[in-house]
Amino acid sequence: MSHLPPFETVVADHGAVVLRVCRAVLGPVDAEDAWSETFLAALRAFPSLRPDSDVRAWLVTIAHRKAIDGYRARKRAPLPVESLPHEPSAVDAHEPIDDRLLAAVDALPDKQRHVVAYRYLADLSYAAIAEIVGGSAEAARRSAADGIATLRRSYAQNSYAQNSHAQKESR
């Protein structure tokens, strides 16, 4: 019978991906709290996880619930100026590439933003994403396609600046 690994390996293997997902879904201000809540909840529940589970999908499921909870809490609280949604037109082509992309992702409707993050940052299958956000795998795929189409329009407005950034900053 197989055993669960030490939780430390879960943090080491998936911590960076979950941070990126939290940033994309919630923005940089709330991402760190969401990460902390996600991994603390995961640690609590870890002993009852089935050893053959998809750990990344499990973590993203927890992060998704935390993000929804956080979103509801923020809707009740006064909205800080910094978290006003960015307009796609406000994306600055001279900002570093990650920030322009994050701003464009931030401007997506909730469902598309979640699905794009879970597909392209967490690399989850559409079947796994459908279990997290509800609906069918096909609907998740369409949401991702719609989201990517919007990102192409808002993010690629200045392809010259984008390319020069991409060359300078590729690792």
Add this chain to the structure above:
Amino acid sequence: MTLHDFPAADRAVLDRAVLDRLHARLVDAAAAEGSLDVSYRNLDSPVGRLLVAATPAGLVRLAFANESEDEVLATLAARVSPRVLRAPGRFDDVASELDDYFAGRRRSFDLPLDLRLAQGFRRDVLAALPGIAYGTTASYKAVATSTGRPGAVRAVGTACATNPLPIFIPCHRVVRSDGSMGGYRGGPAAKQTLLELEAAP
């Protein structure tokens, strides 16, 4: 200063720093609410790199560099709990006592021990070992006799070889009746270093 002030090449480093900070925060929150079952850290020592692990009840495992760290942690996850996190900040007293021991300033440890990884007769043997004074040795046969089972010499050897807390429980002070050193979980060189340290005036 914001993220915008840094070029992309530095971002991975920044992310690493953020993740390190979040990891430390996770350890603190988990320990505070009681959901951290096993914490561990590495320590450098005159007998090489050590791994020490603890439960809320006390130190549960010390491993030398001759054991695979992954296997030691996997065994802790399977036998104690998978809620295992690296928590270097939770071993200051252990590091300090080990430093004192290796510097010859300390002859016994004042740390709670969790012996759950040793059972039955092996545990009885481990309980008898602190009776062997610092700077002295006892034979496997003498230890067997002291546990009331003089014939169990091989079982004493097994108990020492599987001691989950070497150094803290001084199995290195158990030697062969002919005076030769015998085996050691951390390898013969580590045993020799410990015996020489304790024999120093």
